Amino acid sequence: MQHNSFRENVLAVVRNIPKGETLSYKEVAEVAGNPLAARAVGSIMRTNWDPDIPCHRVIRSDGKLGGYNRGVEKKRQRLRQEKAI
């Protein structure tokens, strides 16, 4: 199975995150198949500009939001709308 890259896997996982729920970069990396690739997940999300992939639902394990392509403020607002952080 070499068709599915780690990138595609991560994107699929994030896309499957239900509304009102948040996953940490590490959790996503774990489900994607690499518990040590939390950093890679961030890189992938950064270059991913897809409305089908709610990257704003991916936050840090520390409980902080982390970053966002369109601005951390936007990420915070979106989470506020969905899960009222």
Next chain:
DNA sequence: GAGCTGACATGTT
């Protein structure tokens, strides 16, 4: 084709 950087995490110094 090789090296550096980056939306992270964890352990050690």
Next chain:
DNA sequence: CAACATGCCAGCT
């Protein structure tokens, strides 16, 4: 308490 070092993947120079 903070800074440094290591591990992973993708993208850019």
